[in-house]
Amino acid sequence: MVPSDPPAPPLRRRGARLRSAVLAATVDVLTEHGLAGTTVGAVARAAGVHETSVYRGWGTRENLILEALSEQADAALPVPDTGRVRDDLAGYFGTLARLLATPQGEALLRLSAERDDTLPDRRLPYWTDRLDRATVMVRRAVDRGELPPDTDPVLLVEALAGPLFTRALISGAPLDETLATRLVDLVLDGASAPKPGA
Amino acid sequence: MVPSDPPAPPLRRRGARLRSAVLAATVDVLTEHGLAGTTVGAVARAAGVHETSVYRGWGTRENLILEALSEQADAALPVPDTGRVRDDLAGYFGTLARLLATPQGEALLRLSAERDDTLPDRRLPYWTDRLDRATVMVRRAVDRGELPPDTDPVLLVEALAGPLFTRALISGAPLDETLATRLVDLVLDGASAPKPGA
Numbered sequence: 482m483v484p485s486d487p488p489a490p491p492l493r494r495r496g497a498r499l500r501s502a503v504l505a506a507t508v509d510v511l512t513e514h515g516l517a518g519t520t521v522g523a524v525a526r527a528a529g530v531h532e533t534s535v536y537r538g539w540g541t542r543e544n545l546i547l548e549a550l551s552e553q554a555d556a557a558l559p560v561p562d563t564g565r566v567r568d569d570l571a572g573y574f575g576t577l578a579r580l581l582a583t584p585q586g587e588a589l590l591r592l593s594a595e596r597d598d599t600l601p602d603r604r605l606p607y608w609t610d611r612l613d614r615a616t617v618m619v620r621r622a623v624d625r626g627e628l629p630p631d632t633d634p635v636l637l638v639e640a641l642a643g644p645l646f647t648r649a650l651i652s653g654a655p656l657d658e659t660l661a662t663r664l665v666d667l668v669l670d671g672a673s674a675p676k677p678g679a
Numbered sequence: 680m681v682p683s684d685p686p687a688p689p690l691r692r693r694g695a696r697l698r699s700a701v702l703a704a705t706v707d708v709l710t711e712h713g714l715a716g717t718t719v720g721a722v723a724r725a726a727g728v729h730e731t732s733v734y735r736g737w738g739t740r741e742n743l744i745l746e747a748l749s750e751q752a753d754a755a756l757p758v759p760d761t762g763r764v765r766d767d768l769a770g771y772f773g774t775l776a777r778l779l780a781t782p783q784g785e786a787l788l789r790l791s792a793e794r795d796d797t798l799p800d801r802r803l804p805y806w807t808d809r810l811d812r813a814t815v816m817v818r819r820a821v822d823r824g825e826l827p828p829d830t831d832p833v834l835l836v837e838a839l840a841g842p843l844f845t846r847a848l849i850s851g852a853p854l855d856e857t858l859a860t861r862l863v864d865l866v867l868d869g870a871s872a873p874k875p876g877a
Contacts, residue, residue, distance in 0.1 A: 594848045594849055627871070628871055629871075632870055637865065639841075639842035639845060639846075640838050640842055642842075643838070644834070644840075646848075647840060647845070648837075650792045650848065651791050651806050651807065651844060652807045654807075663834055664834065667831075667834060667835065667838055668838065668865060668866065668870055669871045670872075671866065671868040671870075671872055672817075672835050672867050672869075673825070673826055673867045674872065
């Protein structure tokens with residue numbers, strides 16, 4: 482990278498606008514028509530651009546879908562760093578619960594449960610990527626001495642995300658505000674621990 | 680029930696054989712063709728019986744599907760009662776993990792994630808019924824004083840089942856033998872508790 486780069490020329494600024502329009506259109510088409518209905522043609526029509534522009538920018542339909550979903554989720558699901566693992570987890574999984582309670586959030590979860598023969602391992606890595614990122618909250622807590630060194634960050638994150646995914650996909654039980662907090666308390670303190678003041 | 684009932688007459692025994700053949704065929708058709716492909720006609724063909732016999736016995740396609748799935752799951756997923764909640768939960772969720780690792784188990788889970796406009800609330804209550812039944816292990820532990828009276832049995836069961844469902848539906852991570860035991864230890868003891876011998 483050259484520090485003295487001049488401001489982006491008009492062509493590149495048009496490129497940035499095209500990029501965000503195509504990525505937003507991809508999320509719209511995915512939410513409305515599912516993975517199978519998300520073709521490069523459908524996205525190009527929704528974004529009002531030529532198909533060739535999409536192929537030029539992303540190469541394949543799969544690259545396009547993955548980039549659109551990752552970008553959207555990273556914006557919607559920031560990983561907090563408050564210095565207290567309980568607050569970090571309650572914040573992150575509270576946001577996740579609210580996201581899954583929206584029609585778009587549920588649709589994105591359903592996409593990850595679909596099998597698609599055009600994808601490398603037939604699964605969208607969208608949610609698994611999000612859960613991988615969430616383990617950093619647990620790793621930081623271990624580094625601070627807040628959690629024991631033998632803590633399994635993946636298992637802890639799965640125990641928090643799994644019930645939220647299950648409510649969205651299987652049971653339809655409400656993804657209410659307090660659910661994430663109650664799950665964090667359960668997983669950090671354990672069911673068999675005496676409750677403070679109980 | 681009348682204790683002096685005579686042995687079932689031939690007609691009724693034929694009925695029992697028909698019933699089990701139709702229910703087994705229903706599970707086969709569901710596993711192979713999904714919810715949408717499970718019509719009364721397809722089940723009747725697979726069982727080698729007349730469609731009218733299926734309608735006479737079950738009334739609707741929905742009743743047939745629900746009875747077939749419930750019967751199968753109750754046989755495959757018994758609720759243990761060892762007197763120790765840790766062993767009960769590890770046994771039950773270990774069996775569930777092994778069931779979900781089979782193609783048939785994964786197919787049954789996918790059915791519950793599908794939406795079907797012909798069902799009362801558009802969801803198969805198959806897995807939610809199973810989780811409801813599993814809460815009895817937690818309730819018994821509260822009655823024995825093994826867990827505190829303010830324990831939430833539904834939340835505890837969700838924290839154990841959710842990660843298993845997530846691995847089967849979303850991440851594809853292995854449903855190995857030790858997973859259920861590690862989850863039970865996490866949810867009963869809590870991540871922040873010091874481990875014995877650690």
